[in-house]
Amino acid sequence: MTLLLNSNARMALQSIRSNKLRSLLTMVGIIIGVSSVILTISLGEGIRRQVADTNQTSNDSLVTVRSGQIVKRSADGVITDVNYLASLGVNTLTYQDYEAIGKLPNAGTVVPLSTVSGLATNFEGESYPEATVVATTAKLPEIINQKVVYGGFFQDSTSSRRVAIIGKRVAEELFNENVPLGKLLTIRGHDFVVGGIFDEFKTNPLSAVTDFNKAIFISYTTAQSITSANPPIFQLLITPKDDVSAEQIAEATTALLLKNHGNQQDFTVLKGNETAIVARNTVAIATSFVAGIAAISLLVGGIGIMNIMFVNVTERTREIGVRKSLGATNRQIYHQFLIEAAVISTVGGIVGIIVALAGNALLRITTDLQPAVTWQIVALAVGVSAIVGIIFGTIPAVKAARKDPIESLRYE
Amino acid sequence: MATVIDLKEVSRIYGFGNATTVALEDISLGIEKGEFVAIMGPSGSGKSSLLHIIGLLDRPTHGTYTLGSRLVSKLRPNRLAKARRDHIGFVFQSFNLLPRLTAIENVALPLAYKGMTQTKRLKQASSALERVGLSDREYFYPKALSGGQAQRVAIARALVNSPSLIIADEPTGNLDSLSSRIVMEILAELHATGSTILMVTHNPELTRYATRVLYMHDGCIIYDEKTKLGEVPARARSGGEERPSSDEDEQLAGVSAFINAIPAKAAPPRKVLQPKTKKRKRAVRKTAKSPKRKLRT
Ligand SMILES: Nc1ncnc2c1ncn2[C@@H]1O[C@H](COP(=O)(O)OP(=O)(O)OP(=O)(O)O)[C@@H](O)[C@H]1O
Ligand SMILES: [Mg+2]
Numbered sequence: 078m079t080l081l082l083n084s085n086a087r088m089a090l091q092s093i094r095s096n097k098l099r100s101l102l103t104m105v106g107i108i109i110g111v112s113s114v115i116l117t118i119s120l121g122e123g124i125r126r127q128v129a130d131t132n133q134t135s136n137d138s139l140v141t142v143r144s145g146q147i148v149k150r151s152a153d154g155v156i157t158d159v160n161y162l163a164s165l166g167v168n169t170l171t172y173q174d175y176e177a178i179g180k181l182p183n184a185g186t187v188v189p190l191s192t193v194s195g196l197a198t199n200f201e202g203e204s205y206p207e208a209t210v211v212a213t214t215a216k217l218p219e220i221i222n223q224k225v226v227y228g229g230f231f232q233d234s235t236s237s238r239r240v241a242i243i244g245k246r247v248a249e250e251l252f253n254e255n256v257p258l259g260k261l262l263t264i265r266g267h268d269f270v271v272g273g274i275f276d277e278f279k280t281n282p283l284s285a286v287t288d289f290n291k292a293i294f295i296s297y298t299t300a301q302s303i304t305s306a307n308p309p310i311f312q313l314l315i316t317p318k319d320d321v322s323a324e325q326i327a328e329a330t331t332a333l334l335l336k337n338h339g340n341q342q343d344f345t346v347l348k349g350n351e352t353a354i355v356a357r358n359t360v361a362i363a364t365s366f367v368a369g370i371a372a373i374s375l376l377v378g379g380i381g382i383m384n385i386m387f388v389n390v391t392e393r394t395r396e397i398g399v400r401k402s403l404g405a406t407n408r409q410i411y412h413q414f415l416i417e418a419a420v421i422s423t424v425g426g427i428v429g430i431i432v433a434l435a436g437n438a439l440l441r442i443t444t445d446l447q448p449a450v451t452w453q454i455v456a457l458a459v460g461v462s463a464i465v466g467i468i469f470g471t472i473p474a475v476k477a478a479r480k481d482p483i484e485s486l487r488y489e
Numbered sequence: 490m491a492t493v494i495d496l497k498e499v500s501r502i503y504g505f506g507n508a509t510t511v512a513l514e515d516i517s518l519g520i521e522k523g524e525f526v527a528i529m530g531p532s533g534s535g536k537s538s539l540l541h542i543i544g545l546l547d548r549p550t551h552g553t554y555t556l557g558s559r560l561v562s563k564l565r566p567n568r569l570a571k572a573r574r575d576h577i578g579f580v581f582q583s584f585n586l587l588p589r590l591t592a593i594e595n596v597a598l599p600l601a602y603k604g605m606t607q608t609k610r611l612k613q614a615s616s617a618l619e620r621v622g623l624s625d626r627e628y629f630y631p632k633a634l635s636g637g638q639a640q641r642v643a644i645a646r647a648l649v650n651s652p653s654l655i656i657a658d659e660p661t662g663n664l665d666s667l668s669s670r671i672v673m674e675i676l677a678e679l680h681a682t683g684s685t686i687l688m689v690t691h692n693p694e695l696t697r698y699a700t701r702v703l704y705m706h707d708g709c710i711i712y713d714e715k716t717k718l719g720e721v722p723a724r725a726r727s728g729g730e731e732r733p734s735s736d737e738d739e740q741l742a743g744v745s746a747f748i749n750a751i752p753a754k755a756a757p758p759r760k761v762l763q764p765k766t767k768k769r770k771r772a773v774r775k776t777a778k779s780p781k782r783k784l785r786t
Contacts, residue, residue, distance in 0.1 A: 084601055084607070088589075088590075091589060092589060095589060395585070396587055399585045399587060400587075400602075401546070401570065401573075402544070402546060402573065402579045402585075403573070403574065403579070403598050403599045403602065403646070404570050404571065404573040404574020404575070404602050404603075405570060405574075406566075406567050406570040406602070407567070408567070409570075409602055482546045482547075483541055483546050483547050486546075
């Protein structure tokens with residue numbers, strides 16, 4: 078049996094080679110399926126690792142409040158379910174919430190993060206559309222433990238001076254230089270002076286709404302004056318007073334917000350490492366969702382293989398007759414065509430892996446993403462593509478095996 | 490000598506309802522080990538149908554067939570395939586080599602189905618090719634072989650498994666006279682080493698290699714004669730025309746006179762050199778068949 082398997086596989090490879098274009102077209106479905114599944118999974122895995130890295134440097138006593146209910150907890154406070162989508166497009170935290178939390182007796186530092194809509198342009202009128210304007214307060218660098226490498230962050234007293242502190246990428250993209258201190262930029266028709274440049278933030282694409290390397294930070298008071306409103310807050314960062322634990326301040330914050338929001342749990346309070354749990358979970362959900370869609374193309378690829386195998390069986394009717402006359406049993410004919418389908422599919426899978434690896438390399442070069450491929454993913458992809466071939470090759474192989482030897486021999 | 494092939498009142502009917510064709514009608518035939526049987530007869534007379542049944546590619550509609558000691562109707566398809574593999578070698582008019590395999594791979598194919606190791610397979614295939622004088626063509630693909638060479642490869646494939654029975658359906662039908670002779674000499678040699686051979690031919694000259702000649706007509710064996718090696722029986726030259734007349738023939742005198750004329754036309758005493766084309770054969774088959782149908786329904 079193994080001998081026959083061997084020679085069948087060799088013959089299958091031969092027939093793939095002898096009909097290259099057709100084989101390639103047959104494999105396209107599998108190639109796309111496998112490569113997109115691997116790409117999404119390895120992207121997810123890469124992001125998960127980056128999130129884990131970031132978490133190691135973050136502040137354990139930090140409490141974060143976000144808009145929307147993105148986690149469900151069991152009775153003892155453990156996160157049981159994460160739904161990141163619940164936070165998209167909702168801004169339930171207000172300036173009043175910020176002020177109220179600041180008055181809590183246990184609260185140490187409270188920092189709001191808020192986005193201001195509007196395009197930032199440099200003195201020549203050029204813009205950097207990817208930049209986000211974030212309104213916050215002077216304690217931000219301290220609370221997120223991030224250095225301002227050139228210049229300094231604004232102080233509350235200077236907040237009326239219209240100073241902007243920018244992320245590294247904004248410096249590069251908007252001003253084409255590393256240290257554009259003192260340069261002017263315009264937001265909503267108001268001029269701002271670049272007062273400082275942040276050290277590079279460890280990329281953490283999903284844990285915050287924005288990539289801080291692409292953010293322009295202005296003071297919340299300034300934002301109030303240029304928008305004539307209190308910009309909605311997407312996130313509040315809180316540290317407890319020295320002798321208070323993160324749990325205590327988290328509980329107090331939750332109770333306060335519930336009271337202020339009419340008992341609606343339309344916000345999420347996360348402490349310390351829980352932000353990482355949320356991020357990881359969100360990545361996992363997003364990954365499996367996209368990978369699921371990609372898996373559908375594997376199905377389509379399988380149907381493509383089935384189709385071509387039917388054509389193959391019909392075209393080779395005479396060959397089947399000859400093989401039967403030489404003593405091939407139905408089972409042996411069945412195996413021949415099944416193995417051929419599996420080989421086409423597996424070769425497609427291997428090409429798909431190569432395409433995915435190339436795609437990953439491209440992503441590493443052109444973006445901050447660090448997709449990570451594990452050998453398990455690769456083994457899984459090869460296995461799945463072989464199984465797809467076997468599943469979709471079965472019916473054509475049965476058709477081949479059942480052919481009548483005489484009629485097959487007469488077939489022109 | 491032992492009877493290896495034993496057919497009793499075997500019929501083969503194709504189709505259903507009104508559209509049936511009786512390809513073989515109540516044929517009883519015994520063939521002994523070591524015989525070289527040439528089968529002659531006009532196109533559509535049922536020669537191939539008979540070979541297919543004897544070669545286990547097809548089953549009789551009625552009647553019993555015993556091969557060796559086994560009753561074929563009792564065998565499952567799987568056993569039939571294995572019996573073909575181990576005991577029977579086929580040679581076809583159109584060679585039927587697999588185009589994507591080299592000569593030696595084609596020859597080794599029956600051994601692969603037996604589960605023999607690759608090295609053993611190739612060694613045995615190589616010696617089979619040597620027997621047909623094609624050692625220097627082992628790695629040629631079929632399309633690079635001449636017709637005669639292709640047929641010799643096909644014979645090597647038929648004999649690679651040392652089968653006791655070789656079935657050849659018009660093996661020289663697509664070959665010129667020289668290639669035909671080479672092929673026939675190989676078959677004669679196989680016969681000399683004890684193989685039983687069944688061969689359909691339209692060429693009377695080739696009956697000189699046979700020890701027995703069967704003449705078929707309308708699904709019946711109308712004449713069965715033992716011959717000496719090297720002799721061409723007179724009946725073969727005339728295409729089996731001296732058939733015994735029956736009552737039925739006399740009753741349908743007008744029509745049967747017409748039918749009687751057909752075999753002579755369909756299988757004329759061909760010159761040895763004449764290659765047979767497919768088109769011509771088909772045209773002949775039509776004229777041979779239509780009156781037959783009218784008669785039966
Ligand atoms: N699959 C089939 N379905 C219906 N009729 C068939 C089939 N195979 C053969 N026949 C009929 O059976 C009869 C005998 O056919 P067969 O092929 O045995 O003739 P033959 O003697 O080999 O002729 P030739 O010399 O042309 O090869 C013919 O009338 C043919 O039309
Ligand atoms: Mg025939």
